[in-house]
Amino acid sequence: MAIRNSEEKLPISLKNLDLNTNRAPKNKILVSAYLSSSRMSALKTGPPSLVSLCLGVVGRHLEELIPCLPDISVVFPADIKMSIVAIAKRRKLLDDDLIVSLADSSWEILDISGSDVSDSGLAKVAEMCKSLRAVDISRCNKITSMGVSELVQHCRSLETLRCGGCPSSESTARRSLSIFKPNLSIIEGETWEELDATEIGQGAQSMRWLVWPRIDKDSLEMLSMECPRIVVNPKPSFLTYSLHEVPREALPDVALDEPFVKDIDPETWVGRGVVQNLTSSPLTLTSNELPIAEKFRLAFAERDARLAPKRAKNARQHQRRAERDWMMSSDKAKAMVLASKATRSLYKS
Structure with a gap:
């Protein structure tokens, strides 16, 4: 009876289960498990933290704080700086000056997708944040292969790169293919198999995952032949690749900076009349907005x-x-x- 009374709360996939067939015991177990997990999630959901509320206020007044950020951001922890960058990106305020003023040497991810960051800003951040493992430059109209070259040169631990998404970024990705290839012409030796990775003069020797959803056929063939260590557009799976299991940063449906803003209510940082969502899902109206x-x-x-x-x-x-x-x-x-x-x-x- 409890399951029947809660049927309206079930997703469509579970509503279609027939509880009167021979599989009824198994179906009832599935429904009960879903309801139990939903109750646990509801219990875990509590009021927002004081840090999240403060970040929301900072995000709402970010335009006023931008001139002061170079002076005050030095006392911010690395994760707070990343949260401010994520909010600035969603508010279309992220540019070279802002990202450079907030860059932290301990950062391991960098998500500047869809922003106004240019080659100059990317180069400065790459020089400061040499431990970057995953970078998202998709839909960045002002970043060219020169910026990608600076990124690869300074960040020797770079494993995941996201690109494409707009005509300019697609062109940048194609022009950057030569940067990913190892250059063995300046290496002395009889066989390249005996070389250590650090001896390769150029090329993104640490890169393993390239997220480029609209990669053209020629570029894909070139990468598979000349850069077999790089997996293009990996699919989420329980199986593992020859080198590593697919990391979260290499999954295209997950925003790199999502963990830094997932606990912040968008209504605390968006201005009146601005419609924006943290996860880029369908737009919703804020509570203070007129119909x-x-x-x-x-x-x-x-x-x-x-x-x-x-x-x-x-x-x-x-x-x-x-x-x-x-x-x-x-x-x-x-x-x-x-x-x-x-x-x-x-x-x-």
């Missing part, structure tokens, strides 16, 4: 009030034009109009 129908009504009323004087002026112009046309149409009408004007002038005098 869309009321917005349209207010916009129409404002426009109508603004154009009312113009409509009255146009009406007067049409009336004068009609009177002029009628007056010029015949001598009798012209005489009547002149007589009327003369009468009005006599009364005034």
Whole structure:
């Protein structure tokens, strides 16, 4: 009976289970397990932490704080800096100055996807954060292969790179393929198998995962032939690859900086009228925002009030034009109009 009463809370996949068939015991176990896990999740969900609330306030007033960040961010822990970067990225405020002012040498991930960070900012961050393991530069219009080269040169521990997502980033990814290839022309020796990874003069020798969803066929073939150690667009699986198990950072459906903002309510840092979600899911309205129908009504009323004087002026112009046309149409009408004007002038005098 308890399962039946809770049926409306089940997902569609469990609602379709038939509890009256031979498989009813197994189906009931699945439903009970789901309800138990849901209750446990509800119990674990509590009020937001004081740190999350403070970060929300900082995010809401981030425009005002940006000029002061180079001076005050030196006392921030590394994870707090990363949270501010994640909020700035979602508020479309992330650029070279902001990312450089918050960069921390202990960072292991860097998510600047869809931001205004350029080659210069990426190079400075890579020089400061040499321990980066995963970097997301997808949808960055201002980053070229020069920035990728600086990243690979400074970050010798780089394992995962995300790219593509827009025409500019797709072009950057194609132009960066030569950077990923090892260059053995300057190495002396009889066989490259005997070389240590540190002896390879160039190339992203530590990179293992490349997330490039729209990679073209030629680029994929080139990477598979000349960079077999790099796995392109790995799929989540219980199986393992020859080198490592697929890390979380190499899964395209998971944002790199999600752990740093998952406990922060978007409503605490978005401004009024701004619609934004932390996980880039379908947009939702904030609680303080007016309904869309009321917005349209207010916009129409404002426009109508603004154009009312113009409509009255146009009406007067049409009336004068009609009177002029009628007056010029015949001598009798012209005489009547002149007589009327003369009468009005006599009364005034």
